[in-house]
Amino acid sequence: MEILLLRSALAPSLILLVSVVARRSGPRLGGLLLGAPTTSGPFLALMWLDGGNAPAARAAHGNIAAQLAVVSFCLAYGRLAPALHPARTLTAALACAAGAGVVAAVCASVWLTAALTVAVTCxxxxxxxxxVRTDPTPARARGWEIPVRMAVSATTVLLAMFAADALGSFTGGILAALPVLLAVMAPSTHRSTGADAAAAMMRAALTVAPGTVAFLLVLHSAFVAAGTQ
Structure with missing residues (x-):
């Protein structure tokens, strides 16, 4: 229950924070916040408190596997944004993320998954x-957009958490770290601020990926080591 409440509160809160930061300080800082392990850290901490070292280690493995989907989403959206409409860009980026997620999910080695993620990022x-400036006169953001972003992110995360309860901690870790917030923010930024801004946000999120992977690897190793003592 604590994990469910935390995840359902963190997602819309982070969307609100990123929306405000991106509007005031630019999309790059918003992308850095989206790419950081802002929700993965608390999620793993509560997994450890609730189930101990073994479930937390499996959840961390799932988080790392999901990072390959995250970087694939960022690459696809950032590359395609200048050429496609936001809806088509989002569809293509989600397809790339889904394919990468399948590859990561079937890879048994957490270290190989992490190395592949870092290599793709680099x-x-x-x-x-x-x-390439393709949106010289972007549309103004509408007042209802931020509440809608928050509602979509909260609903998606809640559905993911209910699925995680039934499918296990590894799958839960994957679902918890999927690029849900990026998928909410990218097309909204694309539509309201332009393709350059959306691409800048995706590039910023991509630059954080190696640090996020390293952070999750440290936690995974710590949970595994503690579980063998």
């Missing part, structure tokens, strides 16, 4: 194209 950042 290649993506090294080959990131220069911004």
């Amino acid at each position: 290649v993506g950042l090294r080959t990131w194209p220069a911004p």
Whole structure:
């Protein structure tokens, strides 16, 4: 119950924070906040408190597996945003994330998954194209957008948590770390501020991915070590 309440509160709160920060300080800082393990850390802490070291380790493994889906989403959306409508860009990015998520889910080695995620991130950042300004007059953000973003994120996370209860801690870890908030923020930023802003947000989230993976690996290793003592 504590995990459910925390996740359902954290998701819309983070959406609100990122929306305000992105509007006042630019999409890059918003992307950095979205890419950081803002929700994964508390989620794993509560998994450990609720079930002990073994479930927390499996959940951390799931979190790491989900990072490959996160970086794939960021790469796809950032690359396609200047050329496609927000809805089509989101569809393509979600398809890429789904494919990457399947690959990560069937990979038994947490270290191999982490290495693959970091490699994809590094290649993506090294080959990131220069911004092409395709939206010189973006639409103004509407007043109802932030509440809708918060409601969508909260609903999605709640559904993921109910599924996690039935499917186990590894699957729960994957569901908890999927790019739900990115999928909410990216098309909204794309529509209201332009393709350049959406791409900048995705690139910023991508730059945080190696640090997030390292953070989750440390937690996974700690839970495994504590469980063998």
